[in-house]
Amino acid sequence: MVRHFLQLYLLIVLTLAAASWLQDWLWDTYGRQGAEAAFQDRGHAAALAVLAEHLRTVPSAQRREAVATLAERTGIDLELFEPRDIAGEETLARLGRGDPATLAGADGRLWMLRELEDDGRVLAFRYAAPDTERSAIEWLLAFLLYAAIALVIMLWLWPLTRDLRRLERATVRFGDRNWTFDADVRPGSQVYGLAQAFRRMAARIDGLIGSHKEMSHAVAHEIKTPLARMRFEIEMAQAATDRETVHAHLRNINVDIAELDGFVTAALDYAILERAEMALNVAEHDFRAILPALTESVARGAPPGLDIRCEVDPRAARVSCDAHLMEIVLRNLLYNATRYARKEIRVTFTVDGACHRLDVEDDGPGIPPADRQRVFDSFVQLGARDARKSGYGLGLAIVKRVAEWHGGDARVAESPLGGAAFTVHWPVQRPT
């Protein structure tokens, strides 16, 4: 802080000092003061001419006395010099031509000289040079000016330095594996945008770390179980005496391999989505045709007796999104719904102002409020494993990621139908 302050302060003060020096110099040379001095000189020269004219009427011998009397009466510093008392070729030449001349005296004051035409002597008038020295009050004002500048810089720099330091501390804490970013930087701060960017980055890193943890838990669970089963089947096959039993165990091992393969494929697909290693292929699509067709195709594979309805906003003729990913979103939500609904599923798509919104509702058990955030995490499956549960708990995590890649979000609430109401929304004009 101190170093930055001094740097900035010196820079500004030196610039100001240089600028004001330059201004003074220009002022003196070309500006009003020069003009004033010239004007004053002309006044003195005119007065001197009038006096010289007056002395013409005085006899030569009495002129010195007349000048002394004049000086005494008027208080003007007047004197009569002999030409030999005047130094300087140039001055003498000027005087010889009848022009007035100025000379600087030893005491810093100035002499204005004029030759008396008829007797060769020189009439001189002494006056003070214009005062160019700075007074104490001027020095004080200059000091106050520079102090005010220091104050303004301090006021400007202090909150900036404070917020930067907070940001630095929060980043250091974050780096020390405390995966929360808690810099207290207010919206008015100059570094608020930076803090927000840090916060988003921290949240993303936190999310990735979380999903890696979940992934390792899932790997531990989903891979170890079939592996253990396979080891058991191999032991049984080794102990078997007839070919038929060996074949039966090999078939079981094959089922476990297929399960492992399914899990690894799903986990890798999700990892790609999670790390954003894919480019969105955004284009405009007519959801009035796409959504009913997709719903229809899922409905064909759904358990019989389910009433699946789809309503699309007539304004949904040009919806900008990655159609392939949105198809995955709708399919995931519908697969879940068909698994949990009792009788009814409703798909609704609305264009509301600046937002696209897809709702998938059912009349099943719904999601308890405490789990509504968590279900969107990867590898999360609610409740005990039952007949309805399959897959790896990745469907909703994918839904959420896709919504986020589109600049939107996904959430779940309770539906008027009685079950879960999943909503995916994203802005009409996707921010680039």
Ligand SMILES: Nc1ncnc2c1ncn2[C@@H]1O[C@H](COP(=O)(O)OP(=O)(O)OP(=O)(O)O)[C@@H](O)[C@H]1O
């Ligand atoms: N419509 C729903 N009604 C009630 N519970 C649901 C519904 N949809 C999802 N869930 C709960 O949320 C959990 C997570 O769902 P998700 O789609 O992420 O995973 P999954 O369906 O179990 O597996 P996957 O989708 O990977 O095949 C489910 O296991 C289920 O417990």
Ligand SMILES: [Mg+2]
């Ligand atoms: Mg699912």
